[in-house]
Amino acid sequence: MTTRLRARELTLSYGERVVSTKLSLDVPDGAFTAIVGPNACGKSTLLRAFVRLLRPAAGTVSLDDQQIAAYGSKALARSVGFLPQDPLAPDDIKVRQLVARGRFPHQSLLSMWSQEDEEAVTEAMETAGVSELADRPVQELSGGQRQRAWVAMVLAQRTPYLLLDEPTSFLDITHQYRLLTLLARLRDEGRTVVAVLHDINQACRFADHLVAMKEGRIIAEGAAADIVDAALLKEVFDLPCVVVPDPVTETPMVVPTHFDDP
Amino acid sequence: MISTETRPAPTSTARWHVAVLVGGFALLAAVAVVSIGIGAQAVPPMDVLRALVAPDGSANQLIVLEVRAPRALLAIGVGAALGVAGVLIQTLSRNALAEPGILGVSTGAGFAMTIGAALGGVASPAAELLVATLGAAGATLLVYAVGRTAPLRLVLTGVALSAVLSGISLGLRLMSPDVFDKYRFWSVGSLAGREQAPLLVPMLAIGLALVGALLLSRSLNAAALGEAVARTLGANIARVRLATLVLITVLAGAATAVAGPILFVGLIVPHVARRLARGSVPWLTGYALVLGPLLMLLADIGSRVLLPTGEVPVAIVTGFLGGPMLIWAVRKYGAGSL
Numbered sequence: 067m068t069t070r071l072r073a074r075e076l077t078l079s080y081g082e083r084v085v086s087t088k089l090s091l092d093v094p095d096g097a098f099t100a101i102v103g104p105n106a107c108g109k110s111t112l113l114r115a116f117v118r119l120l121r122p123a124a125g126t127v128s129l130d131d132q133q134i135a136a137y138g139s140k141a142l143a144r145s146v147g148f149l150p151q152d153p154l155a156p157d158d159i160k161v162r163q164l165v166a167r168g169r170f171p172h173q174s175l176l177s178m179w180s181q182e183d184e185e186a187v188t189e190a191m192e193t194a195g196v197s198e199l200a201d202r203p204v205q206e207l208s209g210g211q212r213q214r215a216w217v218a219m220v221l222a223q224r225t226p227y228l229l230l231d232e233p234t235s236f237l238d239i240t241h242q243y244r245l246l247t248l249l250a251r252l253r254d255e256g257r258t259v260v261a262v263l264h265d266i267n268q269a270c271r272f273a274d275h276l277v278a279m280k281e282g283r284i285i286a287e288g289a290a291a292d293i294v295d296a297a298l299l300k301e302v303f304d305l306p307c308v309v310v311p312d313p314v315t316e317t318p319m320v321v322p323t324h325f326d327d328p
Numbered sequence: 329m330i331s332t333e334t335r336p337a338p339t340s341t342a343r344w345h346v347a348v349l350v351g352g353f354a355l356l357a358a359v360a361v362v363s364i365g366i367g368a369q370a371v372p373p374m375d376v377l378r379a380l381v382a383p384d385g386s387a388n389q390l391i392v393l394e395v396r397a398p399r400a401l402l403a404i405g406v407g408a409a410l411g412v413a414g415v416l417i418q419t420l421s422r423n424a425l426a427e428p429g430i431l432g433v434s435t436g437a438g439f440a441m442t443i444g445a446a447l448g449g450v451a452s453p454a455a456e457l458l459v460a461t462l463g464a465a466g467a468t469l470l471v472y473a474v475g476r477t478a479p480l481r482l483v484l485t486g487v488a489l490s491a492v493l494s495g496i497s498l499g500l501r502l503m504s505p506d507v508f509d510k511y512r513f514w515s516v517g518s519l520a521g522r523e524q525a526p527l528l529v530p531m532l533a534i535g536l537a538l539v540g541a542l543l544l545s546r547s548l549n550a551a552a553l554g555e556a557v558a559r560t561l562g563a564n565i566a567r568v569r570l571a572t573l574v575l576i577t578v579l580a581g582a583a584t585a586v587a588g589p590i591l592f593v594g595l596i597v598p599h600v601a602r603r604l605a606r607g608s609v610p611w612l613t614g615y616a617l618v619l620g621p622l623l624m625l626l627a628d629i630g631s632r633v634l635l636p637t638g639e640v641p642v643a644i645v646t647g648f649l650g651g652p653m654l655i656w657a658v659r660k661y662g663a664g665s666l
Contacts, residue, residue, distance in 0.1 A: 117560050143562030150556040159552075159607035170550045171562035175543055179342075223561070 068095045071116065071146075071227060071258065076125035078111050078282070085111045086282035089125070093227075093275075098253040099260045100273035104303055108282040109262045110151070110231050116260070117148040117229055129227075143171035147225035151232045153216050155204040161215045162200040165190055168222030186222050194218035194248065210241030217248065228252060230261040234268070246272045266303075270294055270317045278302045294318040345611050348604060352618035359625045360404065364396040366629055371396070402519055402527060403628045403642075404621040406583045407593060409534045411620020412541050413579035414594030415601065415612050419548050420572045421479045427595040428580035430483055431573070434589040435490040435497075436467020437581065438515060442497040445510040454526050456514065457585050461530075464581030467493065472573055479569070514588050518641040519628050530582040537578040538617065544571055545610040552609065590643045592650035593623055599657050623649065 069092040076089040085108040093099055093116075101109045114120040116127055118134055127134045134142055147168075155164055168190065169183045191197045194214045199207060204215055213233060220228060230249070234242040242265070250272050253259045263269045269276055270290035277287045280302045286293040295318070299305045305322055312319040365371045371379075371388050379389035380397065413428035421430075429435070440463020441456070467489060475485035501508040550563040558565055580594065601615035627645040634640045 119556055119559060138562075139559075139564050140562035143560060146560070148556070148560035150554070153557055154554050156552045156607055158602065163607050164553075167549055167553060167561070170546070173546065175546075219557075 069093060070095055070130050071128075073112070073115065073127045074125050076112075076115055076127070077123040078108065078115055078120060079123050080111075080120075084123075084282075089282065089284065091277065091284065091287075093258060093260055095258055096253065096256060097258065097274040098250060098272060099258075099275040099277060100263045100269035101260070101277045101279060102263055102266050102269045102302075103279035103285075107279045109277075109279050111282075112279070113148075113229055113231050113260065113262055117146055118142060119148075140171040143223065143225070145225055146227040146229065147220040147223040149216055149220050149228075149230045149233060151235060155212075155216075157205060159204050160201055161196055161204055161207070161218075162187065162191070164204055164215055165196075165200075165218045165222050168219040171223060186224055190218040190221035190224075193221055193252070209236050210238065210244070213237060213241070213245060214248070217245070221252075226256075227258045228260070230259070232262050232264060235264060242268065266294070266299070266320050267312070270319065271312060271315050290318050294320070345605075345614070349614055349618060352615070352622070356404075356618055356622050356625070359622060359629075360400045363400050363403070363625045363629050364392055367391075367396060367632055398527065399519055399628070400625065401531070402586060403624040405527075405531050405534050406519070406587045406590065407597075407620035407622070407624030408538060408617050409579040409583040409620070410590060410593040411597035411601070411616035411623070412538055412613055413576045413583070414596075414598040414620075415609070415616045416541060416548075416572050416576050416579075417594070418598050419552060419609055419612075420569065420576075421483050422552070423483065424599065425595075426483060427591060428576055429490070429589070429591050429594065431486040431576060431580075432467035432471045432489045432493070433464045433577060433580040434584045434591065435493045437461070437464040437584045438511075438589060439463055439467070439493040439497045441514050442500050442507060442511050445507045446500050446504060457526065457530065460514075460585035461581055464584055465577060468573065468577040468581070472570075476569075482573075518631070518639070518643065519587055520631070520639050520641070527586060530586050533578055533582045537575045537582075540571070540575050541579070541613055542610070544568065544575065545613045548572065548609040588643065590624075590646055592643075592646045592654075593620060596650040596654050596657075597623060599654060603657065 071093040073089060073091045076086060077084065078086040078089065089112065091112065101112065103109050111120060115122055118127070121135070129137070129142075129145060137145075165187050166183070169186060172183065172186075188197075191200060194217045196211065196215050196218050199211055199215065204212060207215060213236070217233070228249075233249070234245055237245060246268055249259050249261060253274070273290060275287065276290045276293060278285045278293065278298060285302050286298055295309050296307055299307050299309070299320055305320075306325060307320050307322045309318050309320055311317070361373050361376050364376045365373055369388070369391055371392055375388055376392055379392040383389055383393060410428065417426045417428050417430060418424055437460040440459045444455075444459040471482060471486045471489055475482035497511075501511055547563050547568045550561045551558045551565060551568050553561070555565055583590070597616050597620045598612065601612050601619050604615050605612035623646065624642070627642050627649055630645040630649070631640045631642045634645070
């Protein structure tokens, strides 16, 4: 598996509070990578370092052997797209307008709206399944529709890399699976997808590469079938469980048992 | 909520905006001609046009060219500056109640004018202009130095500094009736007589800042999506914020320096413009460029015709006009923020 996006020996901190030290991760190209772990384990922080929202105190993130710190801001935005956990749309914006803003890194100060911009927006809305909603105000949409509109915005950026921070958090179960299926399809079309996910079973089902984190460190990474077992769940989540094959996909499925201390 | 209006495709949306803006500018031109004609000596619209196109030196034409046209131009410049500055501050702070004065621009100018009057220094219109500009710039620099890390800090710092400065100014004015008298004339925002001040520099500054605001509007569109999204879209948020602040200071500072504090325009114009622009900062800026001057010209006409003799200061008229407009807009559309 080839890698173009990689983190080397990162020290990540918010002011005095150090989240991670010596953290390294190679993101496999053209694959769906899921990062899982308990709350506050540093998984979102790692994602923010990959998109340059957080400057590492030490270590480097590089894309194509060039440090992302050296990229121009729009140049990086043409390669790496990011969707934060709970993005906030302006009050009166419509879906098409929101998606159109994804074209920002492709526009210069004086450039007009181009044919390519128009095509990218139309295609992004089709891919994310929001074409029908194009002229609806974003704030009138349901949670699932709104999240798909935001995904369309990032798709309009036309980046080979797509990083998402807990994209399924506020969705009902159907919309969670629909969104993950969409991300898997984007992977099939050649994009590299990295998502922080809450649900370990969904991560096992959809991810090619699973990264399990705890207290700022990567405990295990690899194909879910190779790394997910009761011992890993005990270590990472402190969860007593059995791991059985998912009856639909054969991927590992975590079924919690009882806690020793009631 | 399901809207029954027809939903235009994107290209026709742009065409619709352009059509409304062209209509707006035509209306603005017509109101400007009417405004130039109105006053103690009424000049018919055709004579106004003739004076502007083919001057022949008659008394009417002198009034038009020497007094009325500069005053209309001043109203247009001040209106555009305050309207666009309002768009910028509301977009930057994501607060629909923000107006340019919230950053301390007008209290800074007022403070400088008070000090100037106390020291007996501001005698000419040119000196007034200079002192007010320095005050506006000084206050904003201070606000920026303290509050630059986040828009909310900026606004709070602006409010705090404004309170301190207006307190000191008020104290000085109460202690000295003479200072109070001088300040009084400046503090009631007005266009009367101000067209005689050297306006080239402030108008040029306003013009350049308006161009800057239009160039910046696409970045502000990105910034409106929140810091994380804006930054990963490639917008340099720190630079956008700084540029926005500089533009607000230049626009509001220059407008306050030439016309005194006229507070309501910067609040009401973005609100009305937002109903037309529907979520796009570039169009919002365009609409503010039409609506600001339109409101100022109408208010200036009102200031000249409301009293049988003399004039009502224009800031009072904008308050009378703007207050009900704001209430109407909020009742009809709700107080949406950008």
